[in-house]
Amino acid sequence: MTAQLIDGNALSRQLRSEVAQRAAALTARGHQPGLAVILVGEDPASAVYVRNKVKACEDSGVRSIFEKYDADLSEAALLARIEALNADPAVHGILVQMPLPKHIDPHKVIEAIATSKDVDGYSVLSAGELMAGLDGFRPCTPYGSMKLIESTGQSIKGKHAVVIGRSNTVGKPMALLLLQANATVTVTHSGTPDLGYHTRQADIVVAAVGRANTLTADMVKPGAIVIDVGINRKADGKLCGDVDFEGVKEVAGWITPVPGGVGPMTITMLLVNTIEAAERAAAR
Numbered sequence: 380m381t382a383q384l385i386d387g388n389a390l391s392r393q394l395r396s397e398v399a400q401r402a403a404a405l406t407a408r409g410h411q412p413g414l415a416v417i418l419v420g421e422d423p424a425s426a427v428y429v430r431n432k433v434k435a436c437e438d439s440g441v442r443s444i445f446e447k448y449d450a451d452l453s454e455a456a457l458l459a460r461i462e463a464l465n466a467d468p469a470v471h472g473i474l475v476q477m478p479l480p481k482h483i484d485p486h487k488v489i490e491a492i493a494t495s496k497d498v499d500g501y502s503v504l505s506a507g508e509l510m511a512g513l514d515g516f517r518p519c520t521p522y523g524s525m526k527l528i529e530s531t532g533q534s535i536k537g538k539h540a541v542v543i544g545r546s547n548t549v550g551k552p553m554a555l556l557l558l559q560a561n562a563t564v565t566v567t568h569s570g571t572p573d574l575g576y577h578t579r580q581a582d583i584v585v586a587a588v589g590r591a592n593t594l595t596a597d598m599v600k601p602g603a604i605v606i607d608v609g610i611n612r613k614a615d616g617k618l619c620g621d622v623d624f625e626g627v628k629e630v631a632g633w634i635t636p637v638p639g640g641v642g643p644m645t646i647t648m649l650l651v652n653t654i655e656a657a658e659r660a661a662a663r
């Protein structure tokens with residue numbers, strides 16, 4: 380192995396100890412931060428992620444309000460719950476786990492969440508704030524991926540970053556954050572004819588596709604920083620990312636593992652956003 384491992388669990392531990400200090404300070408002033416996490420339906424992966432989020436809250440002194448509903452919950456009932464949480468001063472962040480059952484419009488749900496509590500950074504207004512370079516909640520996965528890149532100590536300015544994937548929650552905001560850090564950014568997607576042509580020029584690659592082995596060793600420039608957002612389940616039940624870790628680690632300069640890379644950082648940045656929301660509320 381020539382690449383250095385970027386340890387998302389270790390970086391999460393560091394950042395979560397800061398979160399815990401800020402949570403304790405708020406709690407001492409009578410403003411314990413609170414995060415509402417809503418899960419609708421029985422998706423097993425969602426259940427694991429939600430459990431991780433609730434546990435991370437408990438470990439950091441953030442109060443979690445976990446609400447689990449059957450898959451047949453009506454859209455109107457979910458919107459009513461969000462209205463109630465919007466109005467609850469003890470709730471500073473609201474997260475509705477995606478994906479939702481088909482009869483519920485995710486856009487309606489996301490836009491129902493008060494912008495001041497949109498700790499996922501999924502709303503149109505939060506996305507617009509990011510695009511405009513204004514302060515707002517940044518989506519947790521790209522935000523955490525930036526922290527992982529920064530943890531290498533390498534300057535981002537002037538580097539060529541290639542993002543694979545253009546979803547509203549990962550690829551697009553990732554590209555904007557890299558652009559804000561003065562990288563030269565290329566965004567690729569399923570319509571990109573020769574992915575390797577682009578990634579071979581990249582000093583930084585962020586893979587967010589949802590397909591194992593999308594990035595292989597022959598597609599990576601020696602010394603590159605490789606961030607693997609993908610979460611895929613192999614036939615043996617184990618998790619893997621979008622990157623052929625075994626091959627790419629022999630070429631890259633830095634690489635994140637799956638599990639233990641971006642996943643824990645997503646949860647950490649959710650806590651950071653929640654603390655930020657609680658601090659803003661306490662200052663009002």
Ligand SMILES: NC(=O)C1=CN([C@@H]2O[C@H](COP(=O)(O)OP(=O)(O)OC[C@H]3O[C@@H](n4cnc5c(N)ncnc54)[C@H](OP(=O)(O)O)[C@@H]3O)[C@@H](O)[C@H]2O)C=CC1
Nearest residue numbers: 520544545546549568569587588589608609610641642645
């Ligand atoms: N670790 C974490 O915390 C998180 C992990 N994830 C994981 O990250 C992955 C991506 O998530 P998400 O962005 O929500 O997924 P989406 O399915 O919404 O987006 C996938 C993107 O990949 C692109 N794509 C598909 N095939 C190719 C290809 N062959 N070459 C290049 N691009 C391709 C798609 O292109 P097009 O737009 O043209 O369809 C699309 O833009 C998933 O595995 C997901 O589970 C997601 C969130 C958090």
Ligand SMILES: Nc1nc(=O)c2c([nH]1)NC[C@@H]1CN(c3ccc(C(=O)N[C@@H](CCC(=O)O)C(=O)O)cc3)C=[N+]21
Nearest residue numbers: 427428431474475476477478499638639640642643645
């Ligand atoms: N409203 C909303 N916000 C989200 O942030 C959101 C979402 N919906 N829907 C699904 C995706 C996915 N996501 C992950 C979070 C943690 C891990 C995570 O903890 N991963 C561990 C492994 C977990 C396991 O063992 O399965 C790791 O990579 O080490 C993964 C993925 C958040 N998402």
Ligand SMILES: [Mg+2]
Nearest residue numbers: 499518519520
């Ligand atoms: Mg997120």
